[in-house]
Amino acid sequence: MTHNVLVVDDEPKLCDLLASALSQNGISVFTAGNGLHALKVLEAEDIDLVISDWRMPGMDGPQLLAEIKSRFPQLPVIVMTAYSTVKNAVQSMRNGAFDYIAKPFDIDELDITVHKALQFRDILKDNQRMRAELDEHQQIDSLIGDSPSFRRVLQAIDSVRESSATILLTGESGTGKEMVARAIHKHGNRADKPFVAVNCAAIPEGLLESEMFGHRKGAFTGAVTDRIGRFTQADGGTLFLDEIGEMPLALQAKILRALQERIIEPVGDTKERKVDVRVIAATNKNLLDAVANKEFREDLYYRLNVFPIPLPALRERAEDIAPLARHFAHVLGATAGKRITGFSAAALQAMSQYAWPGNIRELQNCVERATIVASGAVIEDEDLPAYLFASAPSESGVIFSEGSSVPSDLDAALAEVEKSYILAALAQSNGVQAAAAQLIGISERSFWYRLKKLGIHVDKIVR
Template sequence: MPRPILIIDDEARLAEVIAVALRQRGFATHFVDSAAKALAWLDEGNPSLVLTDLRMPGMDGRALLQRLQAARPELPVIVMTAYASVRDAVALVQDGAFDYISKPFEMEDVVATIGRALKLQEAEAENARLRQELEQNYDFGSLIGTSPPFQAVLQGVAEVCASRATVLLQGESGTGKELVARAIHRNSPRRHKPFVALNCAAIPEALLESELFGHVKGAFSGAVAARQGRFAVADGGTLFLDEIGDMPLALQAKVLRAVQEQTFEPVGSSRTVTVDIRFIAATHQDLRRRVEQGAFREDLYYRLNVFPIQVPVLRDRIGDLEVLALHFLKRHAASMGKRLDGFSRAALAAMTAYAWPGNIRELQNCVERAVIVARGTGVEVTDLPPYLFERRPPIGQGVALGQAAGGAVNLEAELARIERALLTEALRTTGGVQARAAELLGITERSLWHRIKKLEIRITRTTD
């Protein structure tokens, strides 16, 4: 039996009319004429959604929303209000209500709003279920986030970790590719064996072969003793080759053989060594383009690209920013012996508006710096590094965001301008399709809708 919609209006006749109209459209309903009766019925009825009037004697819609937010934060609330109280209704939306409907209204508008709320609730519940299911079966360690792009990464980790398939992690620098590689290893049958990492771009070309395969005594000038390479050390476990796109072309043939046949010869030796290794490679470069340019072997590319995972940039998962920032805040505050309880709304707004070209690594550095300079119980906007307020790169190929002119800056106005520019560009890029725009911005469709209303952005849909 479907969960009912709870309708609350001190005009009992109007509440009944709405209930009947919704039942005719296939919804289960229950109506009451006061907030107190609604709260008394809440546990017994287990509604899927609350549709409440704003102005009511006794406990009004605002007080009811606060009680519901505390007791049932997952329950969507839609506020009905007379036109003169729209400003109050907008404030309620900012406080957590899903949306508002102005009286008088058409039932089709009510039905459409309810449909959006229930669809979003279903999607959020499915995301929570998937996350819980994954976390029950897998140890994701420092992989933090609930945005759709990052959920896809977690799903990929869950799908590939039990196999021995080679994984290719692709994404910009600072996105956390090594953390993903470690999560794959930690959830694999090799978890009790070594995880060995090597950054191919950090080792001089002349030494990279020896670092990978080891060498025998006297193999070259300075080789005063035999030395194991990373392939031998990783035997039985996982070898993570970071920035493999920077590997010299001459060495790629030997790496291909080692990956393909699990055998190699140390530098200066004719003895073949056999190993059992799971390979994970990572790069910030477009390997396909490197192949076309003749800078990367095509056969090695296909050998590595068995199970590709695209690790998203932070600006594409901006909905995860707050939880990531709080994670870093807790870590750095503890290491410095400070007690900080979070970020101010202005600080979070400024961090959300920034494009984060350095991704999660840059965010971590930003939070560490803020923890150092913070003097209060939380991080304020003045504790953030100045570069967050300088000229920002656009999302995609959209608008460039400029600096506020003059001396003193109206922070709220500047942040609103930045937010408007980001939202407008995302909507333009997606032809006005809000679901796609929300995905591009890394926020929920509900959050996007609230921001559009707050900033009074007009949406123009385009068709192909």
């Protein structure tokens, strides 16, 4: 693979020397006498690595490094200087340099450093290429559906995508909240900037502040180096705070300040930093209930709820089940090396009558399993998981445990449906939670959350 390297130095002889040394390794070398000239080259050419002097007239090395990190954040930069000090080296690395070399330098040392930097660049390019291919050919998270409830979601996305307003996505687990957040970012005016996702429930409480805001070396036991937080990583782009309702109260005040003032303070640092981040938060909890129960700050709720987008459960958009299933079958079948052309009428009927407590995520898992076991190009009803047929729907379309009374409100009814499926799965798996989660097509973490939410104690139901 041919690489393009830009050498920036105000000494023409040194530029020529480096060009001669690097070209022997099959590298195409561009040169620039100062930082401003270098930026023009970067805009015109596909450069893989910049080697820049530290001190130059006009725009010096540190200034050029800052511009490169701003305009071309994934482009590695090696800084070289005749004024080599530990302070300069550390400062350049903190500011984003890949590495540094000191003048006069050994050619072998230069070759090793350049090779590592170009290897790093190749890895980044491969990752970008794979993400692009996945986005184009395997769009599992495509926004598919034409039901009235889902059309309202699409209209909301279109209304807010160019805005920097804070967005709150609400809905049950598996309804596609992260998918919607990514769509808003991808089609908005921050699409060329980072999208950073944080699951607030998956990070230990003691590490959450450091994860969000970063920390300085020595701030706490185990902080052996400086670390930037998610707010800084997302600077200029979008920060997705998933399961925001699980965030500890102690941290909520700091999140509120970051949203109000766009200022963060890393753990162990007295210096505040400004950030430009559009925040999209998501939750499957009723935050107003959490506010009433003193589990969530009221002021943070209203700061997050600037532009709310409620996502419908899959059972509320039943007409979208078939097109979603066909899409998943097409993509997942190709991944498995199969050509799936569709579903039989019996299979579609079975899927349309199922309540899908795990929503789109459960549907995707169901179709993935069916594509694996299907013997032909059409998925039949016998290819679907057995739990879809475990209970037949009543005339009202709602399933209740034998002898139970009909709940007086929709939320209670849905909870009863969800509980009946989970109990059936636990009974079928002899109380093994991982197996029960697989039976109904949801993750173990989601299954554990539902057990806790519904007050189901496994040791009491295993026989």
